[in-house]
Amino acid sequence: MTKAVQESTPAPYDALAEAKALLRRIRAAALATLAPPDGEPFATLVNVATEPDGSPILLMSQLAAHTRHLANDPRLSLLLAQSGAGDPLAHPRLTLTGKAEKVTEPKRRAALKARFLARHPKSALYADFGDFAFFHVEIAQAHLNGGFGKTGRFDAATLLTDVQGADALLSGEADALAHMNADHKDALALYATVLAGAQHGAWQVTGIDPDGLDLADGDLTARLVFPQRVIDGEGLRKMLVELAKAARS
Numbered sequence: 001m002t003k004a005v006q007e008s009t010p011a012p013y014d015a016l017a018e019a020k021a022l023l024r025r026i027r028a029a030a031l032a033t034l035a036p037p038d039g040e041p042f043a044t045l046v047n048v049a050t051e052p053d054g055s056p057i058l059l060m061s062q063l064a065a066h067t068r069h070l071a072n073d074p075r076l077s078l079l080l081a082q083s084g085a086g087d088p089l090a091h092p093r094l095t096l097t098g099k100a101e102k103v104t105e106p107k108r109r110a111a112l113k114a115r116f117l118a119r120h121p122k123s124a125l126y127a128d129f130g131d132f133a134f135f136h137v138e139i140a141q142a143h144l145n146g147g148f149g150k151t152g153r154f155d156a157a158t159l160l161t162d163v164q165g166a167d168a169l170l171s172g173e174a175d176a177l178a179h180m181n182a183d184h185k186d187a188l189a190l191y192a193t194v195l196a197g198a199q200h201g202a203w204q205v206t207g208i209d210p211d212g213l214d215l216a217d218g219d220l221t222a223r224l225v226f227p228q229r230v231i232d233g234e235g236l237r238k239m240l241v242e243l244a245k246a247a248r249s
Contacts, residue, residue, distance in 0.1 A: 015152030026080035033069035056137035168232035190247035
């Protein structure tokens with residue numbers, strides 16, 4: 001297995017933490033595929049969400065050129081880039097390489113659909129059209145460019161979240177999302193603004209995994225990273241109570 005290598009990363013810059021944050025926060029990515037018959041490079045734009053372990057989820061029309069390319073050759077690259085004022089190259093971006101797998105097994109497809117629509121609710125308008133399909137991206141490598149002089153390279157095992165032993169947490173995700181979004185809006189606002197550094201807004205939680213919460217306010221996103229790994233509902237409850245106390249103090 002390839003080990004993680006951090007290149008030109010001045011302390012105290014944490015390249016892996018930046019890469020993990022981009023993987024969870026960025027809602028759209030540049031997708032590069034290889035067009036038959038000669039492997040001509042082809043780039044487009046796609047919406048992206050993540051599975052609990054961080055693997056990207058794509059929802060694509062099977063009539064699209066890039067989807068046909070992937071049916072011929074599943075290799076791809078995704079560029080997740082943070083935008084902002086000033087020089088675009090001063091902002092961090094994460095390049096992923098790997099393979100796309102169309103998901104048709106009903107239970108697994110339903111899980112991908114729930115995660116994707118939590119991040120992109122407007123996609124519910126066409127998610128079940130006959131020509132659309134959900135794809136799991138198996139990451140091989142990731143390259144972070146965090147801005148000038150800040151880089152890192154990671155394999156999938158280093159970048160992704162360990163979900164071993166977290167079945168109880170993941171199986172209860174839907175109920176936890178509904179409860180938190182209905183009854184704990186004040187706490188979510190604290191998590192987003194005080195702990196995750198986001199602007200004030202109507203924040204909701206869109207995803208839960210052992211490493212943290214994915215938060216969204218319309219087109220804005222934030223990531224709350226847990227200080228310790230959480231694997232079940234009781235651990236999640238205790239963690240969120242402690243984080244709310246920390247934010248209020």
